[in-house]
Amino acid sequence: MTGLFVTVDGMGGAGKTTLVEHLHRYLTDRGHPVHATTEPSHERLGEIARHQTSIYSGHTLACLVAADRYHHLTTEIRPHLDAGRIVLCDRYITSSYVLQYMDGVPLTFVEALNAEADRPDLAVVLTAEPEVAAARIAQRGAHSRFEAGITTSVREAALYREVAERLTEDGWRVAAVDTTTVSPEHLAAEIGERITAQVAVRTTGPDL
Structure with a gap:
């Protein structure tokens, strides 16, 4: 039996990252074999895409991220699922x-780049009130140029909600959650x- 592929995205x-850590603990405590990973990956392509967003942008960055994703699927994700x-x-x-669209890349281009990537069994999409998200970022420090204050948070919140609806309409199994007031422990349990x-x-029968 193959495993289950769960992705966690959001503004x-x-x-x-906190949810993935708590989910890992929740599931392993209940006897499930779990492997946690991240994108961009920690392979060479992923490190370039993750740490050099000040150099690469637009279509170039979108291609780097997609290339890393296919390599990540082949070398890490699929073997663990198998x-x-x-x-x-x-x-x-x-x-x-969301991020490549914010970087000026047409959504149709991003969709085409990722058309052959595996669809997750569950796509978790997290949002929060922009003021709360911006305050959290200010407290821990921005990770890239994509985290640029309240204006960015407002735009991200709207786009992630839009994409969650779009994916649901496309047949994806999506869990969209607002984390403004919910604790990581409660969300991980849910x-x-x-x-x-x-x-x-x-394990017991056909997927519903």
Whole structure:
């Protein structure tokens, strides 16, 4: 039996990395084999895409991110899924739709670049009130030029909600959550229960 592929995307300051950490703990405590990873990956292509956004932008950065994604799928994500693990990925296609669009790349181009990438079994999309997200970023420090204050947070919040709706209409299984007031522990339990239910259905019968 193959594993379950779960992606966690969302605006800066919404708590993606924190949720992945708590989900990993929640699921492993319940006996599930779990592998956590991130995009851009920590391979050479991913490190360029992650740390050199001041040099690369637009279509160039979109291509770098997509190339790293396909390499990541081949070398890490699919092998762990084939071994029956739950793979938790911090950022995936949803982030590309939003960030590359914000970087001036047409959505149709981003969609074409990612057309052959694996669809996750569950795509978690996190948003938060822009003022709250911007304050969280200011407290921990910006990770890239994509985190540039309240104006960016307002735009990201709207775009992630739009993309979540678009993916749902396209048949993706999406869990869209506002993290403004919910604790990471509560959210991990909520999403963890949903993942556990999907694993159970995979084990005992056809997917619903």
